[in-house]
Amino acid sequence: MQAALRTAVAVIVASSALLMVGSLFPWTVWDSGYGTVTAYGWEAGGWSTLLLGLLALAPAIRIARSSARVGWPIGAMCMFAVALFVSGNHIATVPSRGAFTVGVGVWLCLAGSIIGAMASLFVWRSLSDRGVSLATAPDA
Numbered sequence: 001m002q003a004a005l006r007t008a009v010a011v012i013v014a015s016s017a018l019l020m021v022g023s024l025f026p027w028t029v030w031d032s033g034y035g036t037v038t039a040y041g042w043e044a045g046g047w048s049t050l051l052l053g054l055l056a057l058a059p060a061i062r063i064a065r066s067s068a069r070v071g072w073p074i075g076a077m078c079m080f081a082v083a084l085f086v087s088g089n090h091i092a093t094v095p096s097r098g099a100f101t102v103g104v105g106v107w108l109c110l111a112g113s114i115i116g117a118m119a120s121l122f123v124w125r126s127l128s129d130r131g132v133s134l135a136t137a138p139d140a
Contacts, residue, residue: 005063008122012060012076015116019053019083022046022108027090031099041105045090049109052083056116063123073127077120084113 023046028039041049056079059072087109094102 002126005123005126008119008126009060009063011119012063012073012116012123013057015080015112015119016053016056016060018112019056019080019109019116020050022087022105022110022112023050023053025105025108026103027106028094029101029103031101038103041103041109045086046105046109048086049083049113052079052086053112055079056083059120073120073124077117077124080113080117080120083109084117087113 023041025041026038027041027043027046030037030039040046056076059076059079062072087106090106091102091110094100
């Protein structure tokens with residue numbers, strides 16, 4: 001496996017980890033006059049991004065084990081795209097006025113989704129350029 005491809009797979013794994021960690025951090029913070037109320041990712045829909053982060057690891061492991069097909073990075077890219085939609089939707093639905101703010105966890109999920117999707121796209125293009133198809137095993 002090429003060094004650039006190995007690095008891209010490592011970025012996919014790191015993005016999955018970032019997505020999973022962001023799923024557990026605060027997603028919404030409400031600063032009332034009497035104190036701060038925090039909704040963590042698990043309570044605010046982050047369970048789906050945690051699951052997507054775990055599911056995005058499976059294609060990365062298959063690619064790293066040199067059994068790469070072009071379908072694996074496409075699958076990882078789809079997982080990151082759905083996580084991007086979930087975190088972006090949460091950012092869009094938090095009221096912009098008042099005492100509500102978007103927490104750090106959802107921003108970590110958004111960053112992990114974007115970086116992971118871009119790395120998956122790079123792996124897909126790299127495998128496609130080497131002639132690896134959806135149905136045949138790669139040449140060793």
